[in-house]
Amino acid sequence: MLKSYLRIYKAFTLVMVQYAFIVLAPTVFCIFYPEEIKNAYPFLITAVLSFIIYFTGFAVKVEDIETIRYREGAVLTVFTWVIISLLSAIPHILLGNLSFSQAVFESVSGLTGTGLTMFTDVTKLSKLLLFWRSFTQYVGSAGFAVLMLGMVLGPRALGFYKSEGRSDNLVPNIRRSAQLILEIYLAYTVAGTIALRLSGMNWFEALNHTMTALGTGGFSTRNGSIGEFNNLAIEIVTIVLMIIGATGFGIHYALWKGNIKAVLKNGEPWLLIGSSFGSAIVLSVYAIGKYYKNFGEALRYILFQTVSAVSGTGFQTLPLNEEKWIAFSPFMFILIVLMLSGGMMDSTSSGIKQFRIWVILNTLHDSVKGFLMPRGTVRKKIIFKGEQQIILSDDNIREALLVVSLYLITFVIGSFILMLHGYGALNSMFEFASAMDGVGLSCGVTSPNMPLTAMWTLIIGMFTGRFEFLIVIYAIMKVINDLNRRIDETRLSKRINSGVSIK
Numbered sequence: 001m002l003k004s005y006l007r008i009y010k011a012f013t014l015v016m017v018q019y020a021f022i023v024l025a026p027t028v029f030c031i032f033y034p035e036e037i038k039n040a041y042p043f044l045i046t047a048v049l050s051f052i053i054y055f056t057g058f059a060v061k062v063e064d065i066e067t068i069r070y071r072e073g074a075v076l077t078v079f080t081w082v083i084i085s086l087l088s089a090i091p092h093i094l095l096g097n098l099s100f101s102q103a104v105f106e107s108v109s110g111l112t113g114t115g116l117t118m119f120t121d122v123t124k125l126s127k128l129l130l131f132w133r134s135f136t137q138y139v140g141s142a143g144f145a146v147l148m149l150g151m152v153l154g155p156r157a158l159g160f161y162k163s164e165g166r167s168d169n170l171v172p173n174i175r176r177s178a179q180l181i182l183e184i185y186l187a188y189t190v191a192g193t194i195a196l197r198l199s200g201m202n203w204f205e206a207l208n209h210t211m212t213a214l215g216t217g218g219f220s221t222r223n224g225s226i227g228e229f230n231n232l233a234i235e236i237v238t239i240v241l242m243i244i245g246a247t248g249f250g251i252h253y254a255l256w257k258g259n260i261k262a263v264l265k266n267g268e269p270w271l272l273i274g275s276s277f278g279s280a281i282v283l284s285v286y287a288i289g290k291y292y293k294n295f296g297e298a299l300r301y302i303l304f305q306t307v308s309a310v311s312g313t314g315f316q317t318l319p320l321n322e323e324k325w326i327a328f329s330p331f332m333f334i335l336i337v338l339m340l341s342g343g344m345m346d347s348t349s350s351g352i353k354q355f356r357i358w359v360i361l362n363t364l365h366d367s368v369k370g371f372l373m374p375r376g377t378v379r380k381k382i383i384f385k386g387e388q389q390i391i392l393s394d395d396n397i398r399e400a401l402l403v404v405s406l407y408l409i410t411f412v413i414g415s416f417i418l419m420l421h422g423y424g425a426l427n428s429m430f431e432f433a434s435a436m437d438g439v440g441l442s443c444g445v446t447s448p449n450m451p452l453t454a455m456w457t458l459i460i461g462m463f464t465g466r467f468e469f470l471i472v473i474y475a476i477m478k479v480i481n482d483l484n485r486r487i488d489e490t491r492l493s494k495r496i497n498s499g500v501s502i503k
Helices: 002-023 025-030 034-039 041-059 070-088 090-094 100-111 127-142 144-163 174-199 203-214 232-245 249-256 260-265 267-287 295-311 329-341 354-372 394-420 425-436 452-466 470-497
Strands: 382-385 388-391
Touching: 002 025, 002 041, 002 070, 002 127, 025 034, 025 041, 025 127, 034 041, 034 127, 041 070, 041 090, 070 090, 070 100, 070 452, 070 470, 090 100, 090 127, 100 127, 100 452, 127 174, 127 203, 174 203, 174 232, 174 249, 203 232, 232 295, 249 260, 267 295, 267 329, 267 354, 295 329, 329 394, 329 425, 354 382, 354 394, 394 425, 394 452, 394 470, 425 452
Parallel strands: none
Antiparallel strands: 382 388
């Protein structure tokens, strides 16, 4: 058992050396903004601590990490994310003047790609800290730690790769799959930054918003988010980037290869685009004369919010904390449903995922079809996931229903806890759905002055929702089970040594 945890720790130290270089990334902007040099020390401190953790790995006497199995990967994933979340909070404490709980909230919100924030005025923040907020969403949502470890360890990182919620082996080789994902991600980053720059943003804002759009995070350099720009071109480019971020890498890979036929056979893109655009059209028609003068104006603002919700990004062009919009109950209800449904499988988005919804819909369709067919007919349902053809099995259905159940149960519990703090039912459901599903849209519940218990409820919701609950549960149960086994072995050893008979 000890050897297993030593291998986990050894792998963890390899992640930490990568994180040390990641946390130094904001200091590069000191070249362009020399006045920011005085604000570089929090990142240097964090990097030094990360390097120290890395060097402790040399004291671990493990000849070979070997293959990281799924159970070990679960523990490694949760442990790594807890430590990185705490380290990532240091710049927020030292530069942002946040308390420990507020800084952890901001850190977890960034790394999980949520976007809820403790800062009331981001325009007063250092550019290094602004970039750090965006960069945590960019690397956290893409799972850069697991991708980098996948390139280092190759197939030996399989357990870590899958426990981080990834099943997108674009090619049979894990190392090559990780490289392809990074290449695709970086290519979209360059294209998105240029597109937003041409649309009216400066280079710094274009880069930040591209990273948080592709990472479906939603942190912004403006207090009013994308809405503060009041620029239709920027909104259109951002919608495209949000959809790209919410699209699975398997579908991106098929698209890049020119396999359009496979892309069109995937149900997820149709569900995501259909639900966001369809609901936006219906709500826009309803809003004419009540909230907007004409259909075009209504569609512009409502569509942006529905895409932001379903993609899990959290950018806003409307002040959803105003009573006017909270009172627009059909709109708020649809946003909650879209936030819960989430983006596509193996994307940077969180939530239930469109693939699971597609599995459930196909199961319903197959059940009705089977009822109408002659008794004893053998049926085989095939669905596409990227370029892969998957036979719909009991395992697929069980996994989809299990995850949906966990999301709904947690949603009810989390919303109820917020209600106990005095928040209204709609506000509580909206805010917890936003946190749990890694979205970041806010109706005003999240603030630096909120009760600590409510704040930590959202933190736990963000963290567990990022890993779809099961990985966290598996990791905790493995540790408890191993500790119990160790205790039993110790007791047995003592009884043997004391000469007590064992029956």
